[in-house]
Amino acid sequence: MAYCAPPGYQPQCNPTVPYLGPLCLSPGMSVYIHGVIPHHCNRFAVDLQCGEFEGTDIALHFNPRFEDWNMVVLNTFRNGAWEEEEQTELPFRKGESFELIIIASAEGYQINVNGSHFYLFRHRMPLERVSMIRIHGDVTLEALNIIGGGMVVCPSPTLSVGLSQGGGMVYQSGNLPIMCEAPIYNPPIPYCGMIPGGMTAKRTIIVRGMVPYGADLFHLNFMVGSTRDVAFHLNPRILQGTVVRNSYMGGCWGNEETDLDYNPFQEGQYFEISVRCGNWCYKVFVNGQRFCEFTHRLQPFTLVDTLQIEEDVQISYIHY
Template structure:
């Protein structure tokens, strides 16, 4: 069983490099580009471009180019009418050889806000109109586990010559200011306390299985019904809100609009080295009952599911198709609410099913606590 991403959330897993792909519907303020990957040990340089086309020599509105030489630095620039313009140079290197990284490019009205591993790095002010940007390019000495362009509009035809590889098409969402939580931050010397956050070796190669390819011709547009264009989940609710990036742990907040049928909640994070356990709780409003308790226990190698109703824990469930919660590993967990059960996917693959023990409409709050670093939560 493969995860069917709701409109507005179309990750690309393990693309080959160099990668060139469209930003379906174009770029607008309020959108975010999320890239998670690993720097090669023998790196010279790599680049991330937001481009005005998908061909060699097209204009480039935003060029990010980390260079590893005698004086490590990150170059920002634009390329227009066949020539490079004035460089903006940052003589500080937030990327490290042989290590994983998370790069988030938040598009706002002023420019491109670049965040690396949870810390604001640079604001590159717009030199070209945003509406010209229609493609993403990544090249150089880097491997990429995940690309996700969040908050994109969709016209219903992505994947028919447009859209993402594997026929995933464009997404649908709203332009909203990205939410940052100032508290917490990244453990390991960056505001937390777990230590050893972005280790150099032994992290492993990203996400098991692509899991997302071959879906056919994109996402149907609003009012077109479900699945006619090749996307079986076309009638799913849209991922309309911008993610909450880098929330502090413990995290506790209301679920906007509460839990509803077919709602999907995406949690992307990483298990730090030395972690013991963490939990994700779906909490019912006034009673404080836990309708669904997800509890990866890293040292034991198990993933417990349970409920806490009327002060009493129910029967534990332990069977899983695989275990994505390993020390030093990134994970993406997708929790979809059905009429009688939650379907839970990790890294695009089915993980387990948990049948409701409380009415899902009573669920109003999400909690995350324990030994985990969260990159973003997307409602």
């Protein structure tokens, strides 16, 4: 299923704050925000508004407050007055990066922070009334996109992904693998692309996307383009609740590997897969957490020059 941003909308990298831009949501679409909380932050807000002028109705007011409160206030502003507040714990920390995703559904706004479910704010006014997004207060924005199931990120070369104690993604400076090629945004599925320069030791390939509702399975194949041999087949099977790893060489599948400590691939969930090629194996991280290793079966592994992605998945970002 294809989703589109509002007419004329383009993903924003490093937008200035306060920010005001067009927003047209339907169920299944999302607002993706990547930003940084400055050390001096008192509060900031993300407002899904019904118009561009001051005093307009606000369908969702998402308002993290640090000063004394240390909580997030959620509310609606209608007919010139605030309605009853909803309050919950504060998931942000001063001085740290964050990912905020607001997913529109028929029920309400599903809010995810740093890769984890945070809050469901139920609709108080029709979704189709929302026409603008406003972001203001003490926050720095690095990327903003309106999407329908994937995410588009404008990566900074100073950022790397780690895992917070709560299981979400956080960003720390200094260790992002150097990748010289421009990222690929929102590729159609099935996707088949050349790995520039082929696979080499210490090379990392990053794929971001989402598992759509109703998905059965999808796979990533790291292949030899000339022979179609698959050196590494990564195959999340959503309905079976497992992730199969294998190889396909000389017309035959090898032995499946299925052991897992955890399975991050679930319906409706965003993911980031990072595959790093070592001298002895592929090391796979998902959402910043170590996921598995797959020992090289095809040698030399430098023959691998193609990435293939197929089946039930929405991909928003590939970086070689």
